Amino acid sequence: MENPRPVYTTPAVSVQNGCKAYFKGKPVLDNFNMTVPKGTIYGLLGASGCGKTTMLSCLVGLRPLDSGEIRVYGAKPGTRESGIPGKRLGYMPQDIALYPHFTIKEILQYFGRIYGMSEFEILERIEFLTNFLDLPDGARVIAGLSGGQQRRTSLAVTLIHDPELLILDEPTVGVDPLLRENIWDHLCQLVERGRTTVIITTHYIEEARQSHTVGLMRNGRLLTEKSPDALLKEHKATLLEDIVLTLCRKDQSLIEGTVVTDPKKVDPVTATLSEISFYSKRKILPSKPKESEYNLHLQSEIVGLNYKRKYSMKPTDGLNNMKRRQSIIEIVNDEAKAQRNRIRALIVRNVINFFRNPVFLFGMIFLPAFQVALTALTIGYDVSDMAIGVVNGELPNWKEECMVDIERGCSSGNLQGLSCRYLNSLPRETLNLIPYDTKEEAINEIHKGNLWGVLTIPANYSQHIVDRSSAGNFAENATLDGTILGTTLDMSHYMAAVLMVRKFYQSFENYIKDLGVDCGGLPQEFQIPLQYREPVYGSSDSKYKEYIIPGALTMLLFLIPMCSCGLAYISDKKQGTMERSRSAGVQTFDFMMAFFFTEGLVIIVQTVFSTTILTLGFDFTINGSIIWYSLLCLLAGLCGQSWGFILGLICSDEPSVLLTAFFIYLPMLILTGITWPLEAVPAYMRYFSYCLPGTLPTASMRSIVIRGLGILHPLVWPGFVSITVWILVSWVLAVIIYRITK
Numbered sequence: 001m002e003n004p005r006p007v008y009t010t011p012a013v014s015v016q017n018g019c020k021a022y023f024k025g026k027p028v029l030d031n032f033n034m035t036v037p038k039g040t041i042y043g044l045l046g047a048s049g050c051g052k053t054t055m056l057s058c059l060v061g062l063r064p065l066d067s068g069e070i071r072v073y074g075a076k077p078g079t080r081e082s083g084i085p086g087k088r089l090g091y092m093p094q095d096i097a098l099y100p101h102f103t104i105k106e107i108l109q110y111f112g113r114i115y116g117m118s119e120f121e122i123l124e125r126i127e128f129l130t131n132f133l134d135l136p137d138g139a140r141v142i143a144g145l146s147g148g149q150q151r152r153t154s155l156a157v158t159l160i161h162d163p164e165l166l167i168l169d170e171p172t173v174g175v176d177p178l179l180r181e182n183i184w185d186h187l188c189q190l191v192e193r194g195r196t197t198v199i200i201t202t203h204y205i206e207e208a209r210q211s212h213t214v215g216l217m218r219n220g221r222l223l224t225e226k227s228p229d230a231l232l233k234e235h236k237a238t239l240l241e242d243i244v245l246t247l248c249r250k251d252q253s254l255i256e257g258t259v260v261t262d263p264k265k266v267d268p269v270t271a272t273l274s275e276i277s278f279y280s281k282r283k284i285l286p287s288k289p290k291e292s293e294y295n296l297h298l299q300s301e302i303v304g305l306n307y308k309r310k311y312s313m314k315p316t317d318g319l320n321n322m323k324r325r326q327s328i329i330e331i332v333n334d335e336a337k338a339q340r341n342r343i344r345a346l347i348v349r350n351v352i353n354f355f356r357n358p359v360f361l362f363g364m365i366f367l368p369a370f371q372v373a374l375t376a377l378t379i380g381y382d383v384s385d386m387a388i389g390v391v392n393g394e395l396p397n398w399k400e401e402c403m404v405d406i407e408r409g410c411s412s413g414n415l416q417g418l419s420c421r422y423l424n425s426l427p428r429e430t431l432n433l434i435p436y437d438t439k440e441e442a443i444n445e446i447h448k449g450n451l452w453g454v455l456t457i458p459a460n461y462s463q464h465i466v467d468r469s470s471a472g473n474f475a476e477n478a479t480l481d482g483t484i485l486g487t488t489l490d491m492s493h494y495m496a497a498v499l500m501v502r503k504f505y506q507s508f509e510n511y512i513k514d515l516g517v518d519c520g521g522l523p524q525e526f527q528i529p530l531q532y533r534e535p536v537y538g539s540s541d542s543k544y545k546e547y548i549i550p551g552a553l554t555m556l557l558f559l560i561p562m563c564s565c566g567l568a569y570i571s572d573k574k575q576g577t578m579e580r581s582r583s584a585g586v587q588t589f590d591f592m593m594a595f596f597f598t599e600g601l602v603i604i605v606q607t608v609f610s611t612t613i614l615t616l617g618f619d620f621t622i623n624g625s626i627i628w629y630s631l632l633c634l635l636a637g638l639c640g641q642s643w644g645f646i647l648g649l650i651c652s653d654e655p656s657v658l659l660t661a662f663f664i665y666l667p668m669l670i671l672t673g674i675t676w677p678l679e680a681v682p683a684y685m686r687y688f689s690y691c692l693p694g695t696l697p698t699a700s701m702r703s704i705v706i707r708g709l710g711i712l713h714p715l716v717w718p719g720f721v722s723i724t725v726w727i728l729v730s731w732v733l734a735v736i737i738y739r740i741t742k
């Protein structure tokens with residue numbers, strides 16, 4: 001018996017001359033025409049790759065057509081008036097497109113919240129759909145379900161809000177025959193109520209007999225569009241499959257020109273749809289209806305949003321300005337409420353995603369703390385145990401002879417063995433002094449990598465010192481040379497060598513001062529006439545790690561959100577959940593805001609945790625305001641997050657996100673003055689560095705932490721301005737890239 005088709009004057013969906021190509025010259029949709037009456041089931045059939053999914057994604061507003069026109073409930077999908085994407089639509093993509101770590105209940109709640117349903121409504125629908133689709137227990141995690149169970153859950157997500165238009169891309173694949181029948185029965189029940197329209201694609205041709213209309217698609221075109229019974233009657237067939245085969249063969253011969261060779265002979269009235277479609281492409285037959293042919297009453301049928309009616313209201317519509325304004329306020333309020341619901345749902349989604357991935361969560365929270373603690377533990381300490389060869393021309397057996405306590409004083413006895421006195425003044429924990437007989441032998445050991453340097457003490461060193469002090473300005477060259485302690489160092493490791501040289505200098509200054517005082521002089525007389533007084537900022541024993549930690553923390557708080565945000569975006573994209581959320585009405589701004597809140601929270605936790613560890617465990621002191629310090633940490637994280645968004649948009653998979661993130665981060669480590677002062681960087685590189693998002697904030701962070709300055713200080717505010725500008729620029733850039741890539 002022929003499926004009774006409800007009588008409606010207007011189509012729910014109509015496509016006119018739809019064309020779409022992913023690559024130029026290779027159309028996927030080729031003058032595609034389709035009309036889906038309201039309140040009916042439309043079965044779209046066609047071989048794999050003929051363009052069904054592409055067509056559906058255009059219908060739901062995820063992709064635009066290159067040319068042609070789509071009307072869904074009288075408006076273009078993607079426009080506010082159509083309400084699609086949004087809650088009028090239930091779209092079930094071909095892929096499962098569910099978050100694998102979510103439970104069944106959580107995924108249904110997520111989409112229910114996106115659609116603005118109350119928790120009570122959602123639970124009611126979950127109960128109904130669980131029974132109807134024979135879903136497993138709601139606490140089961142999606143990743144652990146069988147293929148069929150996942151598909152049923154995916155269908156439940158589509159039905160959760162009981163939408164007006166159901167677009168189902170192969171919903172019955174992998175579903176057992178009994179359940180398949182149930183699904184079709186349910187679809188029939190839905191349309192019988194008169195409110196729902198269903199477009200369904202399937203590879204099981206015979207099940208499409210339950211549709212009111214069957215559309216047969218081939219190579220991006222619609223070959224026919226009729227009720228299954230009409231088709232069976234027309235072709236005197238018993239199986240739809242036979243008709244599909246016949247029509248495809250006919251179309252093939254038409255393309256090859258074996259049936260109709262003269263296009264002028266095609267009668268627009270009696271021609272088959274395939275002939276019309278084929279020739280309309282060549283602009284021989286008129287096929288596109290005029291705008292007036294659309295039933296404009298349709299707009300008033302829009303349930304729920306009524307955007308078009310409200311928006312098109314003019315004072316002449318009989319409503320006074322007051323009422324008009326009231327309507328606009330209502331729309332804005334509705335939209336704001338819907339947006340709040342979507343953002344809330346996305347925030348809950350992000351939180352679940354975090355907690356379902358403990359390794360990721362652990363890394364996010366602990367990585368900055370771990371890294372800065374490691375920095376504090378390893379960087380900035382004095383060198384130790386540096387092997388130095390000593391060739392003492394004065395006392396070859398100095399190792400033993402210098403062991404005895406040398407009496408201090410200025411008698412001739414005290415002034416023997418001064419080399420011992422200098423050697424004993426050298427810090428033994430830093431410099432491990434090893435005796436050598438000759439300089440050549442010791443230098444050879446440097447070449448072998450066994451020594452960092454050689455200290456040579458001339459023969460009669462003590463006597464030369466005494467002679468030099470008594471001769472004063474008249475000392476002879478031989479005497480002067482005899483007082484020189486020679487060092488030959490391995491300077492290949494710059495930092496180690498600098499620290500070593502500092503030790504030689506400091507020890508020599510102390511040794512000579514002590515000697516002078518012993519001989520009746522004043523300490524000032526033997527001091528280098530250059531004094532380092534109390535520093536304005538920092539302390540005279542400031543450590544390198546105090547310099548490096550603020551920058552390291554800022555950059556880590558930038559890197560981690562950049563990676564996590566980029567990776568989350570990519571996985572959402574790859575799983576198909578992003579398209580699904582978009583079809584439910586989620587917008588880019590909603591994604592951004594939800595990330596803004598959840599990542600912001602993570603950044604706060606990271607900052608608190610890292611700072612606590614540094615303060616309690618490593619004597620880290622924030623001399624400035626904790627508020628400005630925290631705010632700068634937060635801004636650094638948000639900047640990283642917005643860059644992560646851009647990475648998510650431009651990259652296609654996780655490895656490319658990580659690679660690009662490190663491509664950004666590693667040069668910044670070098671260029672932002674974290675490890676090496678910018679003042680020591682060549683001028684042309686320095687100005688480039690200032691433009692990077694990490695440079696000025698790192699300098700500001702140092703000024704807050706070490707110098708204790710406030711936000712209004714000229715050494716601080718540029719960092720805040722720079723990073724805020726970077727956040728704004730990258731968010732705008734993200735929106736532009738989204739628009740382009742879309």
Ligand SMILES: Nc1ncnc2c1ncn2[C@@H]1O[C@H](COP(=O)(O)OP(=O)(O)OP(=O)(O)O)[C@@H](O)[C@H]1O
Nearest residue numbers: 022023028046047048049050051052053054055094
């Ligand atoms: N994002 C894309 N980029 C490039 N080409 C694409 C893209 N999506 C689909 N295509 C190509 O467009 C053509 C139609 O694909 P589509 O998925 O619409 O077919 P389909 O009829 O739904 O196939 P199936 O029944 O196997 O799902 C195919 O040749 C496919 O390779």
